[in-house]
Amino acid sequence: MTKTTKGISRRRVLKGAGAMAGLAAIGAPHIAGAQAKVIKIGLPTILSGRVAILGTSSRFAVQLAFNQINEAGGINGRKFEVVDRDSKGRPDEAAKVTRDLINNDGCDIIIDGEASSGSFAVHEVVRDLGILCLHTCSETSSLTADPKLFSKNVFRCARQGIHDAVAGGSYAAKIAKEKGLKKWATCSPDYAYGRDNTAEFLQYAKMFEPSIEVVDQLWPKLFAPDYTESITKLMQVKPQAVYSALWGGDLVAFIEQSNLYRLFQNTAYFSGGLGDPPILTAIKNLPQGLNTAYRYNNGFPGSPENTAFCDAYVKVAPHEPTNWAWQNYAASQFIIEALRRTNGNTDSSALAKEISGMTVKKPFGGAGITMRDSDHTIINYPVAWGKTVSKSPWVLDYVDTEWSKIIELEKEWKKEKGYA
């Protein structure tokens, strides 16, 4: 005779407990196979969707940097492992995967490859958990400029809006003065970044060249596939110059459609986002003479370090480095150098102390990129503007802006915003 019960049997409970234990075990596949000495670097970034190419370029750059140091024997016998996770460009997912990387995968350091709002979500997680983090993609100035967001173990190794605005305004004013470009129009995406970026560019362009007059401002929707309406309006208004904060696929579509209307025949064009190699190569007929901010170029700065970085990168990636790629590679160099100085000690405070004020030579050589200790953000990175040509290296005649000028105006901007 078999014993039956109406409720849940003990065997069933034990089976359930076993299943839960199994689930918990497979929840940590990376930890199970990891060695105690490995230093784990967590990389939350966008690996799917519209900007996946930038996220994957970040991953290539971080893997390149840590593979190079692993091949050189690691630091104090400790090797590196990069653990990446896709945030899908969602802030809540970015926060969750960052927590997972720290709590589940046991990452010692976070390189935050998130854009925009995702970086603010990661920022709160790392402030909460007190782990060392370098933001490598967000260009929003307030991330490090706002003292309320400051954290002693968090840094930004990425260009930022205010630096670009001063450099872009200064360059545009110089061209406007030389060529008599007084009538300007703008065509930027209709969201906070597009509007802020355009306003700051115009503010500094007008400051350096007061004769600049804005005759029209167009705000196409973000991720709009058709820009012909905006282009037609620009043709009607006939500005002498156009500034645009469009980026990514939107920028490619805008330039290709503008080519059909021959917009650039009589109108100078200034763009903050055109100078990234994947964008430049995606445009079928890149017009000559468009003005663009530096994002990355294999010939600028013309240093052996930059050439070495580009050569090593194209061996592991299917394209040249992007803006996100050099920023991630530079962030990895800050971490590697800090670990060298601490003999492989991954304590956040010790590493943060070393990174504050540190200068790294890779990937650009020269005087190097410095992590400013006052607000934990980088300075002395390339902020040049150049002109497009129709074949590789795609952008030439880079004109750099003096960092002393940028820093001086940044101080005033911080006062205006109440950050200083």
Place this chain on the structure above:
Amino acid sequence: MMKAGFLRDLFFAAVVLIVLIVVPFIFTKPSLRDFLIYVMAYGLLAMSLNLLVGLTGLVSFGHAAFFVSGAYMFGLLMQSGRVSIPVAILITVCGTAVLAMVIGAICVRLKEIYFSFITLAFQMFIHSIILTWVSLTGGDQGLRGGIPRPPFFGIDLSSGASLYIFSACIFVACILIMRQVWQSPFGYTLRLIRDNPNRANYLGVDIVRMKLGVFILAGAMASVAGVLLSLFVSGAYPEFGFWTTSGEAIFMIMLGGSQLFVGPIIGAILLRLLEHFVSIYTEYHGLVLGVVILAIVLGLRQGIADYVVDFLQRRREAKAAPAKEAAFVKKRIA
């Protein structure tokens, strides 16, 4: 009868709460706690949506409007520094209920696809307000600077364990409230409206009022889910109110099932588990999830929980059939 049902629900709620509180002490990894908070927030969103979809037959495409409203209202109140966490939650729930009343007063007068699209339109309207009202909401960057968690009644939500226990209590309380609605005469009236609105009308049911009532309740519950997520990520972002968030909640209902009360939670657990494990190994998670969901939808033609319940029911009936037949024959012979 009602009292007995309530006591049974209360007992189950207490058991679930104890299990939720005990599990992280057995499996001590903080990541499990994080995962459960995340599932509780999205599970609550899906459960609240199912009050409309499963119970009333109103397929809302814009339910995330109340989720995002909860996250932002709570975040802004906490950043103002003038209220404590319980007061902020109370104001958020009431505020979202008023918002749901205004939106619902227009939406519930429409049926089927028209209802779905007008809810979507309202959601995108709220999403646009969040994006454009930069001085208040931070625009596309979201609510920056973190959400303060001042201690209240000796509870400090800055600690991960306290936040988890707090979330579990709120989650179970909300589920218990929704369960009472699901089982109440009001719930059965809503089922009648779903299955035969004309009959409900002839019986004297004020359909618009009933629909509006459940719309407000679902909105208020979704706002609590938004509060939990904003506490977890220490921020509020416009993506919480994008149409894809509503779409995910509908996916959870489809995956888990809409007719069993806990179906959407099962769907939320399955979807988040799938996402979690698939994204560890590949960035083509969309493809994998799509195939799994397609297999479930085409293979089972209903949510997993609904399928399991139906399967068990069929098995029980099949087992009972010969015994019934034998009893009937015996009776006839006698």
